[in-house]
Amino acid sequence: MTTTNRPVATVQRAVTVLRTLAAAPGDLGNNEIARRTGINPSTVSRLLATLAEAQMVRKAPDSGRFRLGPRLVELGNAALARVDLRQLARPHLAALTAATGETATLSVPNGEATITVDFVQSPSSVRSVAEVGRPSIGHATAIGKVFLAYAGGTPTGRLTPYTRRTITNTKELVAEIERTRARGWGQAIGEREADLNALAAPVLDGRGELVAVLGLQGPAARFDTEAMRAAVDHLVAHATQLSAADG
DSSP: OOOOOOOOHHHHHHHHHHHHHHHSSSOBOHHHHHHHHTOOHHHHHHHHHHHHHTTSEEEOTTTOOEEEOHHHHHHHHHHHHHHHHHHHHHHHHHHHHHHHSSEEEEEEEETTEEEEEEEEOOSSSSOOOOOTTOBOOTTTSHHHHHHIIIIIOOOOSOOOOSSTTSOOOHHHHHHHHHHHHHHTOEEEESSSSTTEEEEEEEEEOTTSOEEEEEEEEEETTTSOHHHHHHHHHHHHHHHHHHHHHHO
């Protein structure tokens, strides 16, 4: 059985409307968009209403005509920032792995957590394996704690125990988040996986907002308290340098 990934017609029409607005020298009315796109005016009207609700288009109050909305600027900036950030971060990831022998990761905010977007693997045969697209866990990972400290607040509800060392008490987590913010880096010692230790530090933009998190992770038998203490200065230095470059 073969499966064909067919384009969704409604989405195609919405993209056509956005491109038409982008190409126009000024605002366009519903009927003008319909003429330029060949889409039925009633369909254009429904598409514009949906796009306006998502702030992808904006209706001028005086004329009732449409223009591109602020949400598109936000999405475009986010896409460009993440592409550029990976390029900027790559040398820092390589340098961290060279200095520490452990796996270095780059994660970016994604909703209520972060996801890994790049990494440099440890050269050791016994190592922590990173995975692009893997989400952080706020209360159980170093990256997650940095996210909570700088962007995410405090989780509500039950905190899932992953190991016997996972923080499951909200008051303890609040204190850990405050420590993370105060010292400028986070750590997790066997909290998501019993044999995995990790460090993380924030990458901030010019306004002091979190744009990414640099991480280091390794097997607990090798990346122990002493090794983590030796690595944290390297990590914070590279996160600071990356913040300056990105900002």
